[in-house]
Amino acid sequence: MSGTFRLTLFTLALFGLFAAFLYNSPYAHFPEMPSPPSPQITAIVVGSGLAGLSAASQLIAKDVPVRMLERGAKPGGNSIKASSGINAAPTRYQPTLDDAFFSDTVKSAGKAMLFSTPQRESLISILTKSSKDAIEWLVQEKGVDMSKVSIMGGHTFSRTHRGAGQTPPGFAITSTLLHSLKTSPLFHLQTSCTVTKVLHSEHRVTGVEYTGEDGNIRKLLGPVIFASGGFGGDAEGLLAQYRPDLAGYPSTNEPRPGTQPLLTAVGAQLIDMEYVQVHPTGFVDPAAPSSPLKFLAAEVLRGDGGILLLNGKRFIDELETRDIVTSAITATPPEHALPKQWSVQLVLDQGVYEAARSHVDFYIFKGLMKKITISELASGALESISRYSRVVRGEEADTFGRTRFAQWKLREPTPDSVVYVGTVTPVVHFTMGGVVINERAEVLKKDDEGVIEGLWAAGEVTGGVHGANRLGGSSLLECVVFGRTAGDRCVDYIKDHRHEL
Ligand SMILES: Cc1cc2nc3c(=O)[nH]c(=O)nc-3n(C[C@H](O)[C@H](O)[C@H](O)COP(=O)(O)OP(=O)(O)OC[C@H]3O[C@@H](n4cnc5c(N)ncnc54)[C@H](O)[C@@H]3O)c2cc1C
Known part of the structure; x- marks a missing residue:
């Protein structure tokens, strides 16, 4: 054999060995994009909302390359819209020893707590106990301002954090995390691409299939x-x-x-899909009253002291949980059939306006709220507001049981008293149900057959932690807590299975 021929044979043998390696690899089905047998295994994050950004931050911090695939043209998802804040206790801004966070969450979860109780309690315990770390991570490590704390419906104590300035919390958090990720050469975000399939071998998830902006279908391992x-x-x-x-x-x-069907297709278990949160206060935009997409009236407006009037009358403790406030509204006949909507006035006095100014000025700018006098409200409003002011002054008990009035300052309402008002209606807002995860953010198989290897989930795509009703402010929290957990566990997985991947 000539030397050249021997060299060719040797090269072919090497190639054969490499091909055999790939064939035995779990990612072997897609030779068009083989995973290099190097330590640089790339983690795939589907979605660029807070859960995805939190997961990616952990991966990047531990030097794992990340490909983030995002369906939207811009990153941020619904997370970027979050307007009230993120729950945590105790924190540097909320030092009260707050064991009630766990019990408030369980109470709000309601009838769902009757089944899968230990699993739910375990997730809720992690959520609430990790909340301090979540805020510390955002404040200390990422530099997000979380210094203002307020109370929302269903909470025993004030524990919903946001910044003191004008920037809404969802935007402040997501833009900071994204900015920090983009400084790493290991982070790659691809927008306008939709994941359409989860790929798997016999034992584990191996990647995804997605449709790019050009309409072509690609695989990523x-x-x-x-x-x-x-x-x-x-x-x-x-x-x-x-x-x-x-x-x-x-x-x-x-x-x-x-996207839950993409995950059930690889055996994921679902929970609580019937529990859908209808938020009591989506703005009816006077410029587009029939639009099916509504802008949320932040819960903090009620938390800071705002009241709700239906036909000029209060009808509920405005600090009740969302489902209770919503039920009180939807028990009355709707004003419109399609979209199905009601006409409730959200009313703030000057004191509440001052406290929630950054929100209200924005809503006024968008034409969703206006500054008027009480005389311009529905008949009966003056009487309702006068009674509420007497309750705030401590002169009588509230018929609806409200005991916290925050920044409401109007003592002697007259027809000329200034108020800030917007029309609101219940809106589909949040889905409690989704894929079942464990404490490690691993996705569980149906029929309790263990976890799906190589797959984690976090944020609103998951179910179980909020039960039948989510507390306001706890969604951003679950994104940070379980998003970071998913990132950490994925790092461990890559380390532990490096030789197999
Ligand atoms: C107006 C509004 C205000 C809110 N205010 C608060 C608040 O103050 N506090 C709070 O705790 N919660 C709040 N919430 C709820 C909270 O914002 C969301 O539940 C949470 O941000 C969800 O985060 P996420 O990362 O799970 O999903 P998202 O932020 O929705 O991100 C998911 C991303 O995945 C992308 N995606 C989906 N499918 C695919 C696919 N197949 N391929 C590729 N990409 C895909 C989406 O385009 C999206 O960008 C609010 C929600 C809204 C709508």
Whole structure:
């Protein structure tokens, strides 16, 4: 044999060995994009909302390359819209020893706590106990201002954090994390691409298939973290399937299909899909009253002391949980059939306005609220507001049981007293249900057959932690807590299985 021939044979043998290695690799089905047998295994994060950004931050911090795939043209998902804040206690800004966070969450979860109780309690315990670390991470490590704390419906104590300035918390947090990620050469974000399939071998998830901006279908290989959000905007699909009674309701979420079916296709278990949070206060925009997409009236407006009037009368303790406030509204006949909507006035006095000024000025700018006098409200409003002011002054008990009035300062209302008002209606807002995860953010198989290897999920795509009703401020928290957990566990997985991947 000539030397050249021997060299050729040797090269072919080497190539054969490499091909055999690839063939035995779990990512072997897609030779068009082989995973290099190097330590640089790339983690795939589906969705660029807070859960995805939190997961990616942990991966990047531990030098694992990340490919983030995002369906939208811009990153941020619903997380960027979050307007009230993120729950945590105790924190440097909320030093009260707050054991009630766990019990408030359990109480709010309601009837769902009757089944899968230990698993739910375990997730809730992690959520609430990790909240301090979550805020510390955002404040200390990432430099996000979280110094203002307020109370929202269903909470025993003030524990919802946001910044003291004008920037809404969702934008402040997501833009900071994204900015920090973009400084790493290991981070790669691809927008306008939709993940359509989860790929798997016999034993584990091996990657995803996605449609890019050019319409071409591509495969990407690596362990996968799903952070693709809820299905509140999937009116014709999952929402119609699990809650046909909510057909016709407007929503705060962009119309888009839910992603849970991509995960059930690889054996994921679902929970609580029928529990859909209808937020009591989505703005009815006077310029587009019939639009199915509504802008949320931040809960903090009620938390800071605002009241709700239906036909000029109060009808509920405004600090009740969302489901209770919503039920009180929807027990009355709707004003419009399609979209199905009511006409409730959200009313703030000057004191509440001052406290929530950054929100209200923005709503006024958007034409969703206006500054008027009480005489311009529905008849009966003056009497209702006068009675509320007497309750605030401590002269009589509230018929509806409200005991906290925050910044309401109006003592002697007259027809000329200034108020800030917007029309609101219940809107589909948040889906409590989704894929079941454990404490390690691993996705559980149906029939309790263990976890799906190589797959994690965090944020609104998951279910179980909020039960039948989520407390305001706890969604951003779950994104940070379980998003970071998913990132950390994915790092461990890559380390432990490096030789197999
Ligand atoms: C107006 C509004 C205000 C809110 N205010 C608060 C608040 O103050 N406090 C609070 O705790 N919660 C709040 N929430 C709820 C909270 O914002 C969301 O539940 C949370 O941000 C969800 O985060 P996420 O990362 O799970 O999903 P998202 O932020 O929705 O991100 C998911 C991303 O995945 C992308 N995606 C989906 N499917 C695919 C696919 N197949 N392929 C690729 N990409 C995909 C989506 O385009 C999206 O960008 C609010 C929600 C809304 C709508």
